[in-house]
Each structure stands twice: as structure tokens, then as C-alpha cells.
Amino acid sequence: MTVSNDSLMIANVSRRRFLGGMAGASALVLAARWDMALASDEEKQYGAAGMPGGWVDDPNVFIQIDPDGSVTIINHRSEMGQGIRTSLVMVAADELGADWDRVAVQQARADQDRYGNQNTDGSRSMRHWYDPMRRAAASARMMLEQAAANEWGVPASECEAGVHEVAHKASGRTLGFGELAEAARELAVPERSAIELKPIEAHRYIGQEADPVRQRGSGNIERPMAIDGEEIVEGSATFGADIQFDDMVHAVIARPPVLGAKVASVDDSEALKVTGVEKVVTLDTNSEPAGFKPMGGVAVIASNTWSAMQGRDALKIEWDMEAAGDNARYNTDDYRQALEKAAQSPGKVIRSSGDIQKTLDGADQTIEATYYMPHMAQAPMEPPVAVVRLRDGKAQAWAPIQNPRAGREGLAGVLGLDKEDVTLNVTLLGGGFGRKSKPDYVLEAGLLAKETGGRPVKVQWSREDDVHHAYFHALSVDRLEGALDADGKAKGWRHRTLSPTITSLFQEDPEHKGGFELGMGFNTMPFDVPAIQLENPEAESHARIGWFRSVYNLPHAFAIQSFAAEMAEAAGKDHRDYLLELLGPARRIDPRDFGDSWNYGEDPSVYVIDTGRMRNVIETVTAKADWGRDMPKGRGLGLAFHHSFQSYTAIVIDAEVGDDGSVTIHNADIAFDCGFQVNPERIRSQLEGACVMGIGIALHSEITFREGRVQENNFHQYNVPRMEHAPKQVRTHLVNNDPELPMGGVGEPGLPPVAPAVCNAIYAATGKRIRQLPVNDQLAV
Amino acid sequence: MTTLTINGTTHELDVPDDMPLLWAIRDIVQLTGTKFGCGMALCGACTVHLDGEPIRSCTTTVGNAAGGKITTIEAMKEDPVGQQVQNAWLDLGVAQCGYCQAGQIMSATALLKQNATPSDAEIEDAMTGNICRCGTYNRIRHAIHYAADAMQEDS
Ligand code: FES
Ligand code: FES
Numbered sequence: 028m029t030v031s032n033d034s035l036m037i038a039n040v041s042r043r044r045f046l047g048g049m050a051g052a053s054a055l056v057l058a059a060r061w062d063m064a065l066a067s068d069e070e071k072q073y074g075a076a077g078m079p080g081g082w083v084d085d086p087n088v089f090i091q092i093d094p095d096g097s098v099t100i101i102n103h104r105s106e107m108g109q110g111i112r113t114s115l116v117m118v119a120a121d122e123l124g125a126d127w128d129r130v131a132v133q134q135a136r137a138d139q140d141r142y143g144n145q146n147t148d149g150s151r152s153m154r155h156w157y158d159p160m161r162r163a164a165a166s167a168r169m170m171l172e173q174a175a176a177n178e179w180g181v182p183a184s185e186c187e188a189g190v191h192e193v194a195h196k197a198s199g200r201t202l203g204f205g206e207l208a209e210a211a212r213e214l215a216v217p218e219r220s221a222i223e224l225k226p227i228e229a230h231r232y233i234g235q236e237a238d239p240v241r242q243r244g245s246g247n248i249e250r251p252m253a254i255d256g257e258e259i260v261e262g263s264a265t266f267g268a269d270i271q272f273d274d275m276v277h278a279v280i281a282r283p284p285v286l287g288a289k290v291a292s293v294d295d296s297e298a299l300k301v302t303g304v305e306k307v308v309t310l311d312t313n314s315e316p317a318g319f320k321p322m323g324g325v326a327v328i329a330s331n332t333w334s335a336m337q338g339r340d341a342l343k344i345e346w347d348m349e350a351a352g353d354n355a356r357y358n359t360d361d362y363r364q365a366l367e368k369a370a371q372s373p374g375k376v377i378r379s380s381g382d383i384q385k386t387l388d389g390a391d392q393t394i395e396a397t398y399y400m401p402h403m404a405q406a407p408m409e410p411p412v413a414v415v416r417l418r419d420g421k422a423q424a425w426a427p428i429q430n431p432r433a434g435r436e437g438l439a440g441v442l443g444l445d446k447e448d449v450t451l452n453v454t455l456l457g458g459g460f461g462r463k464s465k466p467d468y469v470l471e472a473g474l475l476a477k478e479t480g481g482r483p484v485k486v487q488w489s490r491e492d493d494v495h496h497a498y499f500h501a502l503s504v505d506r507l508e509g510a511l512d513a514d515g516k517a518k519g520w521r522h523r524t525l526s527p528t529i530t531s532l533f534q535e536d537p538e539h540k541g542g543f544e545l546g547m548g549f550n551t552m553p554f555d556v557p558a559i560q561l562e563n564p565e566a567e568s569h570a571r572i573g574w575f576r577s578v579y580n581l582p583h584a585f586a587i588q589s590f591a592a593e594m595a596e597a598a599g600k601d602h603r604d605y606l607l608e609l610l611g612p613a614r615r616i617d618p619r620d621f622g623d624s625w626n627y628g629e630d631p632s633v634y635v636i637d638t639g640r641m642r643n644v645i646e647t648v649t650a651k652a653d654w655g656r657d658m659p660k661g662r663g664l665g666l667a668f669h670h671s672f673q674s675y676t677a678i679v680i681d682a683e684v685g686d687d688g689s690v691t692i693h694n695a696d697i698a699f700d701c702g703f704q705v706n707p708e709r710i711r712s713q714l715e716g717a718c719v720m721g722i723g724i725a726l727h728s729e730i731t732f733r734e735g736r737v738q739e740n741n742f743h744q745y746n747v748p749r750m751e752h753a754p755k756q757v758r759t760h761l762v763n764n765d766p767e768l769p770m771g772g773v774g775e776p777g778l779p780p781v782a783p784a785v786c787n788a789i790y791a792a793t794g795k796r797i798r799q800l801p802v803n804d805q806l807a808v
Numbered sequence: 809m810t811t812l813t814i815n816g817t818t819h820e821l822d823v824p825d826d827m828p829l830l831w832a833i834r835d836i837v838q839l840t841g842t843k844f845g846c847g848m849a850l851c852g853a854c855t856v857h858l859d860g861e862p863i864r865s866c867t868t869t870v871g872n873a874a875g876g877k878i879t880t881i882e883a884m885k886e887d888p889v890g891q892q893v894q895n896a897w898l899d900l901g902v903a904q905c906g907y908c909q910a911g912q913i914m915s916a917t918a919l920l921k922q923n924a925t926p927s928d929a930e931i932e933d934a935m936t937g938n939i940c941r942c943g944t945y946n947r948i949r950h951a952i953h954y955a956a957d958a959m960q961e962d963s
Contacts, residue, residue, distance in 0.1 A: 106905075107905050108903075108904030108905030108906070108942045109904070110904075253898070253901055253903065255903075255906065256897075256898050256901070256903060257898065259903045259906030259909050259910075260884075260894040260897045260898060260903070260909060260913060261841070261881070261882070261884070261885055261894065262839075262840075262841020262842070262880065262881030262882050262884070262910045263841065263882070264906055265840075266843075266906075266907055268840070268843070268844065269840035271835075271838050271840065277835065302824055331823075331827075331831055331835040331836060332831050332834070332835050332844075333827045333828060333831035333835070406941060407905075407907075407941055408843075408845055408851070408853060408905065408907040408908045408939065408940070408941040408942070409843070409845075409905070409907045410844070410845075455905070455906070456905060457843070457905050457906070457907025457908075458904075458905045458907060458941050458942060459905075460941070487844070489847055490845065490846040490847060490848070490850075490851075708901055709901075712901060712904060712944070712947070713904075715943060715944070715946055715947070716904055716942045716943035716944060717943070718943065719940075719943025719944075719945060719946075720941075720943050741846050741847075741848050741850055742846050742848070742850040742851055742939060743848070743850055747939060747941060748943065748945075749936050749937075749938075749939060749945075750931075750932050750935045750936055750938070750945040750948065750949065751932045751936055753943065753945035753946055753949075754946065755928070756946070757946050
């Protein structure tokens, strides 16, 4: 472990305060993932090793022990509410033997060369970093034991670390971690092969659950070990928006209303008259593909945010819409119709078994349905924001960012600096959901920092900016056809999926979904049906399409889980029983057998598609929810499950539809299997939050375009769930907490099955099948 | 010059009267616990108390707030009800990202000051203006009851 690390330490780092690191160019990240999918199995690196920057397990990088006994653990993953600052620190503290009350966390800056991969998306922080963090902490512990052994002149094997101290049993001597810190620092880091990890049973923090949602009055409630909890409730936690300097200036930007439009002319005379406005700067519109580049527009720089906003309102800008090309004609109603038409014709075959056409033609019964999911904006509660200061050829930046490397290297690019001359500090994120994986807002601040004479500049996005200029969740059309025999048994399944692809951010005119998109629940569809054909017809892109929590799993799960319910209905069978029948007996399927060479970047021999675990979450959740019970009129239970990010989720929603068409969610039961669990309390909170977000996706959330412009402006038009939309009760049932099981993701896999479960519940309550999201007023009579 | 009294301290500010209180608090006084989420009284992230009433500081002008007593999240740890709410939030692990929670706590504290034993419906009514994109609503509802219980026990 290291004691002094000047590049990292910040003066006066108090417990849980942090300023931090950053990193990377995301086109590269994507490219790396695709290369990986194409590599032969022998060359392929999986898990953390397959990520740009890989993993690091050097204790000197992550663990610092000071002579006073305080332990500082460096967290290099971005915190956006998933609790990683707490959970990864639990892992390190446990393996080290540190006393939680003497542990502080410090946020790493963007530095992927030093820390390994920092890109916080794909629900992989714990999956990829549990092992390296344990090894780093175990190494540090062994170094402390060796230091004690040297001090006492006894073999290290006789010295054992307990809680924040090392003891020599035979003589009863002990030395605290702090007393050993300086001597331990001089020692060599143990060989990786010599690292001894603690047995799971010896952990004091990992797996501990404070049961925070225990019923009131039922006794002791231990506090969950939330690292930033106190600062958050006291209003002192530092989000990106909270970075302040006395000499800082504030900027807002009028961005092109249509992707690719350019500023034809700007009259800033009124803007410059606004009190506090200092400067107006026109920014270039970058050529497509959009990537993570700033959109261009006109920036107003002022002494405070309000003046900048007033100044922006006073700008008179003429936009050159020709420059936007087809984007200026993008209309989501037309686009949807075009996709629905295209869904009638065959597309690129992604997976095929049996003869689907023959099966459909010869079936006793066929059903067919087309599902629609609109664009959505992530709308994290903290809109994009970033601060950059450019002084003496060096840039300092502060940003809430999921992909620190993309921010740092992107800043180096726009500023013409080496990345060594760019420091990006990662603040807390006021939500991310994929929006803050794209550093366009950080790069904007970089461009404006060139205009402010060395003063730091904060670029603040308004909510309207955020809604208009998200990286949108892809609009999707999914058409399914099913063939049933006389007994209602499924004989054929054809699914055509159509969406613009995220690849369009980096490439001109890609027409098909990439392997990483199809692998999100489409080609991995697990049903045991004799004839299956999965197709992906072409679809163009006319807006910035990007990751939104759980990404393409959303439309795939919505379509597949809705259609399975429709098949059950056509067969005259109970939905749960029919789902289990579709799944067939428990099987462990190699994803490559389904044509999925992506598998979320994980080793397909370790991370298989396990229909037994699917069956288990379905059986668990239906038992807990008392599936099959009689429901009052207007009220019904809906079921759905989905496998994503290497975890398994099944949900039963209890919904009531009022006479006015309003939907009340009385209860949500969620069964979840992510394998081994580090921080069950945060797992539950992620599932609860995903459930609420999924209800919003089902009922309210939609972004539409007309003439290339987003029609929604703020939360009165882009509706996200409020308290009354949340379930009156959420019960989470965590299963399969087995250290032998490979870890699955947590942040995203709770989301995909929510919307289909809600719609299946609406069907059970009313007999009305929702195939188009959001529900909005479809239930009003 | 406008005079604002925030958390018992008087601030002389040279800002236009029509500046929203939110930006005066955040950018000028540099108390950053109060958050910006929408700017249109739609999300509640900017909730503060003006003479004890919860208000949206993004749509209340400095001119309208001058002369009143403004209380922000930073003062809640000195407030007996605010403390109970903060404790409940910590005990139940309410926060995820935490960005909305200052506003949630300000709304919840104002509610409990007016109604020490709110029902679920009364909680929904008081909290519907506070969006949490992380979806912590169930724990917020729980935590308000929990704080109410703790207040009863203490009194
Ligand atoms: S910022 Fe004031 S209500 Fe949203
Ligand atoms: S905790 Fe993240 S928005 Fe509420």
C-alpha cells in the first residue's frame, strides 16, 4: 500500500470527501468491444481483462494506510446511485481487515493507465472488480503481516491480521495497521500466485444486510453502510453541478434544434445587454457521425447561471437546416410506420432453427403482434454539467461522468493537449442511466475554457437541453408471429426486431443492430420451440441514439414477454405454466450456440444461458406473489421475466385500472438472481428503483420528433414517474446467493421485465392488450 | 442591493430582482445543497422553506423572497424535525444518487411540521411535486412514517 501519492492526494481530504479522476474515448471503447466479438475464442479476453485498460490489482494503487491508522481506499468507478463507492470499499475493507469506521474512500481521477477500466456502464463494476479489489486488499494485508513478522522476528505465517491490527498468537503481541504502515510500505507486493484470500465466512461486511425496509416498529434497524449518506442528507455532497470557484464563469449553450444543423447567423446584441453576460461564442457543428462530440451552437458566458440563461433567451439565431440533411425531416410517427411496414418483410436472419414458414403455414393456430417502444431520454435528475479550467497549457476538469477516460481523452482532443496535461476529477453523479457515458457536455466546457482567460467555466444544461439533446433510447418496432398446435403447444416463433443502432454514433449509415445490441435478449431468446427464426430488418438513424439503462433489453423484453403472454392466452393456459413450458427443462446453453459471441463480454463457458435459473426466479416470484389467486374486478396480476447482464429477474405486478383508465400499482414482487451478492441492501434499492423507472416506461415516458426536433421540453411533457406511480409496496426476493456462482450485474437487469409485467397485469385487469408504449390514455374509455 | 435572510444569516446581494432565488442561493451565496432540476416548478429539487412554507426556489424571485426567512437543506441538521427526517433517510437507506434528496427532505420536513402523522395519501399529496429519477419513492414514504413515529416517541 502506498502512504504518499502526491498525484492522488488532495489537501484536506476529509472522510468521504473526494475529488477525482477520469478517462476515455468511447469510439475506441466500442471498437474494442466489437473487435473482441470478432476475435477467435483463443485470442479473446473476457470480463475485466477484455475491457480497455483491463484490471489492476496493485495495492499501491488502491489502498493507502496512514500512520494514524486511517485507511483510504481509492474507488475508481463512478458513483451514480448504485452504491459502488460503498460496495467496492466493503470488499476492500473486508479483505484487508479494516475497521469500517476508520475507512475513507477517495474518488480516483480519470486515469485508465493507472486504475484499469473506469467505464461505469454495463452493470459490471462489481462483476469485474470484486476479484482485483480482493487481491489488492489481500496483498496489503499480507504486507502488514510481513511487516509485523519482521518487527517481532517471527515467521509471517505466525502473524495474522484481525480487525485493524496484526496479532502474534503465541506471544499475544499486537500492532495496529497504522503502526505497521510505514514498514509495510517498503515491502514488495506479494506475487499474485502467493496471495491468500480470506474464506467467504470470514467477511464482516460483504453480504451483510441491514434490512432497511423492515417494517416500522419491528425493532432495531442498523444503518446501511452508505458512504455518502450523511453528506447527501445534509446537502453537502458534491455533485458536478456543485463545483464552485470564486472566479468561475457560467455558460449555457443554444444547441442546434436538429442534429447537424449549423449556425447560419447570430445576432447577440440583446444578449450582451443582459446584466452579467460577458461573452457570446459560436461553436462549430461537427460533422456526423455524432459520436461524443459537442453538438455546436451558440454559447453565452456570464457571471452566473441565470444571466447566462437570460442571455441565451435573447439570442437571435438563424439555423442552417440544410446542413442537417435528412435529420431535419425526422418524424417519429412516419418513422414508426415505415418500420412497421418493413416488419412485414423478411430481414437479415440472425438465428434460425427448423422451418419457420412451414411451421406457421401448417399450424392449427397462429397469432401475430407488433409492439412499439418509443424514444426516451435518460433524464438523470442532475442535468449534464461540467467545469473546466485551462491555465498554462494544462486543463483541470470536474464532471459527473460515467466514462472518465472518454472525458479526459476527449478534452485532450478538443484542447490539443496530451492527456497527461488533462486532469479530470470525477464528482458524484446525480444519476446517469447511460446519459453520462457520453462526454459531449464535458467537451463543451473544454471548448469554452479556451475563451475565459484561465478562469474556470461551468457549462450547465437546462432540463430542456437535456430532453432535447439526450442520446436517445432507440425507438423500436418488434413483430412476432407464433405457431401453436391443437393443444396450444408452441411450435413456431418468428421475431423481427427493428431499431436504429447505437453504432450510428460512430459509423455512417449502419443499418442493422450490432452484436452487442442483438445479444441483449434478442438472439439469446431462450424458449424451447421447434422452429425459431429471428430477423433484423434494416433501420436508419436520424438522431443521437445511445445507451439508456438496460438498453436494447427494453424493447426485446417488452415484445417477447408480452407475446409469451399472448401465446398463453391463445393456448388457453395459465401464463406462468405456459412460460415454464416455453422454457422447457432446465438447460445450460452456451450463448455461442445462439449466435451470441458477445455475451456482455463474459466467458461463455462460465456465463451460460441457464434456463434453470430462469425457471427458479419465475417459480419464486409467483409463489411469493400468490400467483393464481382471485383478484377483485379491475385488478390483475402480470408476470414477466428477463435475463440480462448475466442476472435473472422475474416480476409480478399487481395493477388496478380505474374507470378513468388510470393505473395504480398496488404491489410489485421481484425475484432476482445475480449469483453471489456483495451488498444485498443496495441490490434491493436498485431493484426498487428499476421497478419505478420501468413503470414510467410502461405508462408515461415518450420522446417524439417532428421535423427533426424533439417535441417535449420539460417534465410537464416528458413524464417520468412520481410518488403516486410507484408501487404501494415493493418486495424483493434475492435468490441464489452462492459464492460459487459467477457474479451478474445489478444496476440494469431489474428494468427490462417491468414494462411487460405492467402490461400483462393491465391485460389481466381489463382484457385490453397494450402493444404500444407508453400506455398514456389508451385505457380511458 | 437585495437583502436575503438565509438560514439566519443576512446576505446583501447585487442581483436583479427577477433572478430566481435558486440561482442566488447556488451561484451567489454559494450554498449548493439546493439543486436545479427543471427550472419550472416541476421537480422539487430546488425546494426551500420561505417563512416555513415549502416553495420552489427556481420560480420564486429574489424580489419575492426578500424580507422573508429562507431556510435551506444546510440548516436541517439544526432543525428538530429536519434531524428526524435526515435520520430516517439514513436509517432506511433512502438515497440512491442523492441529487433529489435535499428537495425531498425539505418537502418532507415541511409536511411533518404541519401534520405530525400523515397518512399515505397525505404523503403522496405533499410529495408528488418531488421527482426522484432513481425511484426511491417507496423508501421516502416509509421514511416519512418512520420519522413521524420517532417524533411521537420523542414527544
Ligand atoms: S428546479 Fe425547481 S422545481 Fe425543478
Ligand atoms: S436519489 Fe437519484 S434522483 Fe432521487
